[in-house]
Amino acid sequence: xxxxxxxxxxxxxxxxxxxxxxxxxxxxxxxxxxxxxxxxxxxxxxxxxxxxxxxxxxxxxxxxxxxxxxxxxxxxxxxxxxxxxxxxxxxxxxxxxxxxxxxxxxxxxxxxxxxxxxxxxxxxxxxxxxxxxxxxxxxxxxxxxxxxxxxxxxxxxxxxxxxxxxxxxxxxxxxxxxxxxxxxxxxxxxxxxxxxxxxxxxxxxxxxxxxxxxxxxxxxxxxxxxxxxxxxxxxxxxxxxxxxxxxxxxxxxxxxxxxxxxxxxxxxxxxxxxxxxxxxxxxxxxxxxxxxxxxxxxxxxxxxxxxxxxxxxxxxxxxxxxxxxxxxxxxxxxxxxxxxxx
Numbered sequence: 001x002x003x004x005x006x007x008x009x010x011x012x013x014x015x016x017x018x019x020x021x022x023x024x025x026x027x028x029x030x031x032x033x034x035x036x037x038x039x040x041x042x043x044x045x046x047x048x049x050x051x052x053x054x055x056x057x058x059x060x061x062x063x064x065x066x067x068x069x070x071x072x073x074x075x076x077x078x079x080x081x082x083x084x085x086x087x088x089x090x091x092x093x094x095x096x097x098x099x100x101x102x103x104x105x106x107x108x109x110x111x112x113x114x115x116x117x118x119x120x121x122x123x124x125x126x127x128x129x130x131x132x133x134x135x136x137x138x139x140x141x142x143x144x145x146x147x148x149x150x151x152x153x154x155x156x157x158x159x160x161x162x163x164x165x166x167x168x169x170x171x172x173x174x175x176x177x178x179x180x181x182x183x184x185x186x187x188x189x190x191x192x193x194x195x196x197x198x199x200x201x202x203x204x205x206x207x208x209x210x211x212x213x214x215x216x217x218x219x220x221x222x223x224x225x226x227x228x229x230x231x232x233x234x235x236x237x238x239x240x241x242x243x244x245x246x247x248x249x250x251x252x253x254x255x256x257x258x259x260x261x262x263x264x265x266x267x268x269x270x271x272x273x274x275x276x277x278x279x280x281x282x283x284x285x286x287x288x289x290x291x292x293x294x295x296x297x298x299x300x301x302x303x304x305x306x307x308x309x310x311x312x313x314x315x316x317x318x319x320x321x322x323x324x325x326x327x328x329x330x331x332x333x334x335x336x337x338x339x340x341x342x
Contacts, residue, residue: 056164071128210273
C-alpha cells in the first residue's frame with residue numbers, strides 16, 4: 001500500500017500529467033488517469049476539499065483496505081496531507097457500467113451489451129456483495145450500489161468501487177445506524193428513506209442490487225417508453241404483468257430459449273431483492289445461489305407494493321395492508337416449489 005506525505009501535490013501532479021486525463025466525476029471528487037514510476041496505470045481520485053470533514057475518505061480507506069476480491073476494485077494507496085485527500089486505485093480499462101446501460105441524452109436505460117455479458121456482470125456484482133457481507137473479517141455495507149460505482153475490466157469482469165458511504169459492522173451484526181438519507185435515488189432501499197420500513201442493514205445493499213439489475217436488463221427503460229402506463233404506476237407492477245403474459249423480453253424475437261430462461265431467472269431474483277420488507281429479501285449468498293441455479297429453482301416472488309421514485313413514500317400501514325402478498329424469506333429459501341409462467 002502506497003502512502004504519500006510531504007510532497008504529495010507535486011507527486012500527484014506528475015503522475016496525472018498535470019491532471020489532464022479525467023476519467024470521471026462524482027459527488028465527492030474527480031478521478032484522473034495516472035501512471036506510476038514503475039509504469040503501472042492507475043486511477044487517482046482527488047476528493048473535494050469542500051465535502052464534509054473527510055468522513056467519506058476515512059470510510060473508503062477503512063473499508064476497502066480490508067478487501068481482496070476479484071469483484072472489488074483494489075486500493076493501491078492514498079494520501080492525506082494539508083487538506084488534500086487522494087485515493088489511488090487500480091486502473092479499470094472499460095470504465096463504469098453506466099456508460100453501457102445509459103444512452104446519452106435519455107432518462108432511461110439502453111444497454112449495448114449482449115445477454116451473456118450482462119449475466120456475467122450480474123453474477124460478478126452479486127459475488128462482490130456476498131464477499132463484502134460475509135467474506136471479510138468484518139461485514140461491509142456499501143450503501144451506494146449503482147451503475148456509476150460498478151467498473152468493468154477488459155474482460156467485462158465487474159468490480160465494485162466507491163466506498164465513501166460504506167459502513168463497517170461486526171460479522172454477527174447486520175443493522176447500522178446512519179444519519180439522514182444516503183445513496184442515489186432509484187437505488188435507495190425504502191428503509192434508508194423511512195425507518196418505518198425497518199433498519200438499515202446488508203439487506204439495503206440487496207435492494208440496490210435488485211434495482212441495478214432491472215436497469216441493466218432495460219426494464220426501467222421499457223417502462224419509461226411504454227407511454228400507456230398510468231403516471232402513478234410503480235414500474236415493477238408491469239414487470240409482473242409481462243411475466244404473467246410470457247413477455248419478459250419486451251418483443252425480442254431473436255433470443256434463444258436458453259437466454260429467455262436465463263433472463264427470466266435474473267428478473268425473478270431481482271424482484272425478490274426489491275421486496276419492501278428487508279426481512280423478505282434474500283441474502284446475497286442466496287442471490288448468488290439462485291443465479292447459478294436453474295430457473296425452476298427460483299420461486300415466484302410476491303409483487304412489491306412500494307413507491308415510484310417520483311412519488312412520496314407510502315405510509316407504513318399501506319405496507320402492512322399488502323402482507324397477504326408477502327412470503328417469509330426462510331420459507332422461500334427452503335422451498336423448492338415454483339410458480340413460473342414462461
